[in-house]
Amino acid sequence: MERTFAIIKPDAVERNISGKIISKIEEAGFKIVGMKKIHLSKSQAEGFYYVHKERPFFNDLCTFMSRSPVIVMVLEKENAIAAWRTLMGATNPANAEPGTIRKEFAKNIEENSSHGSDAPETAAFEIPYFFSALELV
Numbered sequence: 572m573e574r575t576f577a578i579i580k581p582d583a584v585e586r587n588i589s590g591k592i593i594s595k596i597e598e599a600g601f602k603i604v605g606m607k608k609i610h611l612s613k614s615q616a617e618g619f620y621y622v623h624k625e626r627p628f629f630n631d632l633c634t635f636m637s638r639s640p641v642i643v644m645v646l647e648k649e650n651a652i653a654a655w656r657t658l659m660g661a662t663n664p665a666n667a668e669p670g671t672i673r674k675e676f677a678k679n680i681e682e683n684s685s686h687g688s689d690a691p692e693t694a695a696f697e698i699p700y701f702f703s704a705l706e707l708v
């Protein structure tokens with residue numbers, strides 16, 4: 572069993588489609604071992620995305636991620652990291668496969684409805700950024 576970190580991003584929470592995304596997660600066989608709704612500050616978003624700090628869209632991304640609440644989750648499944656990235660689809664919804672979350676729900680390359688860890692080391696940073704061990708059940 573592997574754990575990964577997921578976010579339902581502000582664009583999706585704002586449009587009241589969190590439930591549709593959570594349904595897809597459950598239908599795909601993930602166990603939700605942690606979940607909460609939070610409103611990130613700009614500096615908390617910057618800390619989360621620090622690996623992207625040199626990228627041209629960093630400021631816009633952190634402004635977007637802190638403009639309204641998000642739902643953060645820890646998902647468990649065999650090969651959860653790769654499986655969640657497959658279910659999300661490509662970063663740019665124009666390139667995402669049919670049936671993926673980003674194809675169905677994303678507004679554009681930035682407001683793309685969901686986040687997922689891209690490697691075990693990333694998940695090992697991202698999960699404890701938001702959750703204590705006691706919150707994962």
Ligand code: GDP
Pocket residue numbers: 628631632661662680681682683685686687689
């Ligand atoms: P991910 O792993 O698929 O989320 O993609 P990345 O790690 O490359 O980028 C992190 C997040 O930054 C993406 O999910 C988007 O929200 C945003 N992003 C990525 N590329 C771009 C871009 O070219 N322009 C803008 N405005 N945002 C981007």
